[in-house]
Amino acid sequence: MMRQSRIFILAAVSFLATLSAGAQNLTDLLIGEVLVENTDGLTDGYGHRNGWIELFNTSNGTVKFGGCYLSDDKSDLRKYHIPTSDRSAQLGPRQSVVFYASGDASHGTFHTNFKLRRGSTVYLVSNDGRTIIDQVEIPSDLPADHSVVRVPYGVKEMDFKTEINPTPTPGSYNGDVDAKTKSQIMKEQDPHGWVLTLIAVIVVFSALLILAFIFGWIGDFNKRSQESSRKPRKEKKARVARGGLTPEIAAAISMALSQEFGGEVYAAIAMALDDYLSGGVHDLESMVITIKPSTSGNWADKTQNFRQLPR
Amino acid sequence: MSTIIENLKQFWFFTGFANATWQNLAMIAIGIVFITIAIKKGWEPLLLVPIGFGMIIGNIPMFPGLNIGVYEDGSVLNTLYQGVKQGWYPPLIFLGIGAMTDFSALISQPRLLLIGAAAQTGIFGAYLLALLLGFDPNQAGAIGIIGGADGPTAIFLSSKLAPDLMGAIAVSAYSYMALVPVIQRPIMLALTTKKERLIRMPAPRQVSQKEKIIFPVVGFLLTAFIVPSGLPLLGMLFFGNLLKESGVTKRLAETARGPLIDVVTTLIGLTVGASTQADKFLSGNSLKIFLLGLLSFVIATTVGVLFVKFWNLFLKGDRKINPLIGNAGVSAVPDSARVSEIVGREFDPDNHLLMHAMGPNVAGVIGSAVAAGILLGFLG
Numbered sequence: 001m002m003r004q005s006r007i008f009i010l011a012a013v014s015f016l017a018t019l020s021a022g023a024q025n026l027t028d029l030l031i032g033e034v035l036v037e038n039t040d041g042l043t044d045g046y047g048h049r050n051g052w053i054e055l056f057n058t059s060n061g062t063v064k065f066g067g068c069y070l071s072d073d074k075s076d077l078r079k080y081h082i083p084t085s086d087r088s089a090q091l092g093p094r095q096s097v098v099f100y101a102s103g104d105a106s107h108g109t110f111h112t113n114f115k116l117r118r119g120s121t122v123y124l125v126s127n128d129g130r131t132i133i134d135q136v137e138i139p140s141d142l143p144a145d146h147s148v149v150r151v152p153y154g155v156k157e158m159d160f161k162t163e164i165n166p167t168p169t170p171g172s173y174n175g176d177v178d179a180k181t182k183s184q185i186m187k188e189q190d191p192h193g194w195v196l197t198l199i200a201v202i203v204v205f206s207a208l209l210i211l212a213f214i215f216g217w218i219g220d221f222n223k224r225s226q227e228s229s230r231k232p233r234k235e236k237k238a239r240v241a242r243g244g245l246t247p248e249i250a251a252a253i254s255m256a257l258s259q260e261f262g263g264e265v266y267a268a269i270a271m272a273l274d275d276y277l278s279g280g281v282h283d284l285e286s287m288v289i290t291i292k293p294s295t296s297g298n299w300a301d302k303t304q305n306f307r308q309l310p311r
Numbered sequence: 312m313s314t315i316i317e318n319l320k321q322f323w324f325f326t327g328f329a330n331a332t333w334q335n336l337a338m339i340a341i342g343i344v345f346i347t348i349a350i351k352k353g354w355e356p357l358l359l360v361p362i363g364f365g366m367i368i369g370n371i372p373m374f375p376g377l378n379i380g381v382y383e384d385g386s387v388l389n390t391l392y393q394g395v396k397q398g399w400y401p402p403l404i405f406l407g408i409g410a411m412t413d414f415s416a417l418i419s420q421p422r423l424l425l426i427g428a429a430a431q432t433g434i435f436g437a438y439l440l441a442l443l444l445g446f447d448p449n450q451a452g453a454i455g456i457i458g459g460a461d462g463p464t465a466i467f468l469s470s471k472l473a474p475d476l477m478g479a480i481a482v483s484a485y486s487y488m489a490l491v492p493v494i495q496r497p498i499m500l501a502l503t504t505k506k507e508r509l510i511r512m513p514a515p516r517q518v519s520q521k522e523k524i525i526f527p528v529v530g531f532l533l534t535a536f537i538v539p540s541g542l543p544l545l546g547m548l549f550f551g552n553l554l555k556e557s558g559v560t561k562r563l564a565e566t567a568r569g570p571l572i573d574v575v576t577t578l579i580g581l582t583v584g585a586s587t588q589a590d591k592f593l594s595g596n597s598l599k600i601f602l603l604g605l606l607s608f609v610i611a612t613t614v615g616v617l618f619v620k621f622w623n624l625f626l627k628g629d630r631k632i633n634p635l636i637g638n639a640g641v642s643a644v645p646d647s648a649r650v651s652e653i654v655g656r657e658f659d660p661d662n663h664l665l666m667h668a669m670g671p672n673v674a675g676v677i678g679s680a681v682a683a684g685i686l687l688g689f690l691g
Contacts, residue, residue, distance in 0.1 A: 025396070026384050060449070061474030064382070093475070128378045131385060183449035183472075183690050193442045193451065197435040200685045207537045207681050208428040208674060214529055215421035215522075222519055 026126050028063050030134040030150060030160065032056030032096050035168050036116045037144040042170045044100045044107070051101040051116035054170055055124065056150070057091035058160075064090040067127035070099060070112050077125045077132070080105060080112040084127075098170045118142050136162070149174050330372035338587065342366030355489040358462070361577050362485070365584020381585045392582045395477070398470050400579040401463035402547040407572025408463075408676065409527070409551025410564045412644070416669040418522050419515035423636075423667070427674025429618035430640025431682045433458030433611025437603045438686075444599055449473055452686040454600050457484045458607025459679030460491070460643040464544060466583065468683045471691050478587040479597040483604035488643040494605070495612045495638045495650050502616045503634050507623075508658045510633040512667050520558065527552040534681055540691065541684020548680060608641065615640040615671070632667075639668035642675025 033054040035041065043049050053070060057063045066089035071079035082089055086109040091097055098110065105113035116122065119140035124133045136148055147168035150160040180188075190196055323329050345363030349356040368388070369381055381388040394400040417423060438455030446454060453469035453476055465484040469477040487494065531549035535542055554564040616637035623631050635655045639648045651668035 025382065025389065059474065060472070126384050128383075128385060133384075181449070183447055186448040186690060190448075191442070193435075193439045193448065196448075196689055197439060200435055200682060200689075201432060203537065203685055204431050204678055204681050205425070205428045207534050208424040208678060211530060211533055211677075212421040212424040214533070215418055215526065218522055218525060218529075219418065219421065219516070219518075222522055223516075226519075 028059035031136045033149045035147040053099045056096040060093045069125035071123045072120045078129045327372040335370045335372045338370040361580025362584035365581040369585030401467035402543040403575045404463040405547040406551040409548040410555045410567035415518040423670030424674040426640045426671035427678045430611045430615040431678045432614040433607040436610035437607035449690045452690045457604035460641045461679045479600045491646045498612045523556040538684035540688040544680040611641045612638045636668040639672040640675045648672040
């Protein structure tokens with residue numbers, strides 16, 4: 001029955017898995033590039049040359065941006081609403097999309113209802129209409145056919161700096177096109193994965209093998225030190241004896257108690273006394289009787305946390 | 312009157328009834344199935360209840376732009392989801408795991424660490440197969456980690472390497488962990504002889520408190536120096552264990568293995584469930600991931616058992632290892648160790664393998680965190 005239910009849930013999960021994947025946040029988007037005056041560059045589907053805004057997805061996941069807003073006016077952040085109904089309003093990992101600032105939104109999802117102006121600021125606003133995800137200031141002296149571009153840099157190309165670009169690249173990656181992710185490099189160098197597999201198996205085995213050796217040695221050392229510490233234990237017994245409690249007395253007490261409570265109590269007390277007299281450290285383990293008092297301070301004592309009653 | 316009707320109409324368009332799709336309803340039904348099985352059968356309730364309810368939450372049909380969905384910035388669910396996306400939750404769960412794990416079985420028989428290492432081949436076997444099926448290396452790495460049989464590690468690595476596949480990977484990993492008894496038993500029986508199943512191993516020696524304290528410190532230093540990219544998981548795992556074993560941080564250890572891990576498990580289950588939204592994804596890749604996940608468990612179990620058999624060729628007398636603990640390198644703690652015990656007692660009721668199997672079992676936790684660090688280092 002149990003097995004049947006497990007197989008049933010396996011089937012359910014496999015169905016679920018067909019529907020599964022993930023998506024990322026709108027904050028992974030940024031304005032990648034902006035061009036105001038376009039005289040000989042990109043044309044839209046109507047053959048017109050407009051200014052344009054490029055959005056870039058910085059993450060390794062897919063981002064849906066339907067419902068977000070574009071604006072060039074901070075007092076009206078909801079100026080252009082990107083339709084939520086358009087299925088193409090999404091960006092794959094590290095991809096970009098161009099919006100034409102044609103001033104005529106009736107031309108389609110990717111045409112804003114405003115035109116770009118020098119000296120203004122372009123805002124990308126979250127779908128709540130309030131949160132500014134990213135913004136780019138357009139210099140008032142930006143030459144024609146020059147763009148303001150956010151160039152990725154850094155170890156993993158996850159940081160961005162703003163530059164003026166005389167050769168705009170709408171819809172293309174703004175960084176070093178030859179720069180590749182580690183995954184892309186591995187795909188070229190090790191397309192079948194054998195090299196990585198071999199290295200990884202060696203490293204995992206080596207790490208755990210070294211750990212095994214170290215703890216083998218520590219275990220041996222510990223056993224030896226336990227054997228050599230038997231003499232000091234005798235001294236301790238003697239010291240305890242000076243305090244009045246010898247193993248013989250302890251055994252006598254235990255035997256007297258066993259008369260009254262039976263063998264189990266005798267065994268338990270004998271174990272506890274033996275542990276105490278031999279300097280045992282079984283302070284916190286389960287199934288071991290603890291008679292060693294706590295050596296920690298009383299700060300952890302729950303009674304210290306009680307609120308004092310008002311007097 | 313017309314104003315009322317108009318407003319009611321407008322209200323209708325905001326309701327879930329007006330926005331529902333068949334995918335939403337299908338996902339909600341699956342969520343209910345998960346919850347039902349968890350409650351009625353008691354089957355992995357700590358995971359299936361939050362994940363199942365999360366699926367229901369994440370698939371309530373709604374009008375977009377209300378800023379309440381898991382992928383909408385600033386929403387409550389989105390804020391909670393950051394723990395998955397940014398990878399905060401898995402290390403916190405590892406802290407709790409460290410604080411509740413007794414490594415004595417491993418410390419007393421350190422050679423069993425190697426079985427935990429051998430079982431990690433499931434990760435790399437799945438990685439190779441995923442590449443064969445056309446996945447990119449980063450995606451293949453994220454899929455392969457399912458073979459680590461460790462939900463938090465799978466979520467951690469997939470959130471870094473292939474966020475688009477995280478939902479499928481997480482659900483796949485948790486499902487197969489729960490299915491460990493079904494998957495492993497036939498493999499163990501097929502690969503061992505009756506004589507091998509009857510091998511008795513000597514009782515492990517008693518481990519001193521000093522050794523237990525040294526273990527997390529040395530274990531962390533060694534593994535973190537070898538694979539620094541595994542630092543978040545390894546650091547938290549060993550730190551949690553030090554809290555447990557030091558004996559002077561009892562309250563911190565109890566919090567880590569109690570309230571803290573409970574809170575994080577609730578949140579990770581809920582948000583992973585909520586992230587599996589039907590309208591976000593419909594991908595054939597997910598079926599492949601599920602298949603690869605199954606194969607990774609099969610490979611890990613097979614290699615674990617065969618590795619012990621091979622090792623036994625060089626061992627004599629009571630040094631021999633019962634190959635039924637080979638499966639326990641799959642770090643689904645403590646389920647795979649429990650499978651060793653149950654299968655072992657089927658053939659010899661007095662042969663208790665649980666304590667021996669716990670060694671490779673917890674070694675598997677360390678091994679899978681190390682493997683995740685390697686994959687992150689090469690592909691991240």
